[in-house]
Amino acid sequence: MGDTAAREPIQQLLVTSVRRPTLLSQAAMALGRLGDKSVADRLLTLLRDGDGTLARMSAIARALGHIGDRRSIRPLTALLFEPSMTELSRAFAAVGLGGVADRRRLPWNSQIGADMNYRAATETLLDRATGVLDIL
Numbered sequence: 001m002g003d004t005a006a007r008e009p010i011q012q013l014l015v016t017s018v019r020r021p022t023l024l025s026q027a028a029m030a031l032g033r034l035g036d037k038s039v040a041d042r043l044l045t046l047l048r049d050g051d052g053t054l055a056r057m058s059a060i061a062r063a064l065g066h067i068g069d070r071r072s073i074r075p076l077t078a079l080l081f082e083p084s085m086t087e088l089s090r091a092f093a094a095v096g097l098g099g100v101a102d103r104r105r106l107p108w109n110s111q112i113g114a115d116m117n118y119r120a121a122t123e124t125l126l127d128r129a130t131g132v133l134d135i136l
Helices: 004-016 021-033 039-049 054-067 070-080 087-101
Strands: none
Touching (some): 039 070, 039 087, 054 070
């Protein structure tokens, strides 16, 4: 909605939501939409720390991809090839990089899920963990 007065409360929410991955991702995406240039840097710092859970790192990578700040390409590439980083951190750096570089407005798997009968879905598509539509 473009309410720039909401920036400061959302920035505080981002700081306090480190242990709540969904909220962290949503706050970061909101700040990105409000034009906050520093949010990608904060997310990169969180990803670089590498002490997060799978859900937290997934939320960070998803938010970085959604924001799409091209200034994050170089740091994400550096993280991707940094041997001292954990494999999980490097994997989510690749996910974030893919999200930033993707030109489409919707995630890559959205075309698979369009007009799908979710009641008849197989485990390959949806199993709440590793199905094609469950992946980031």
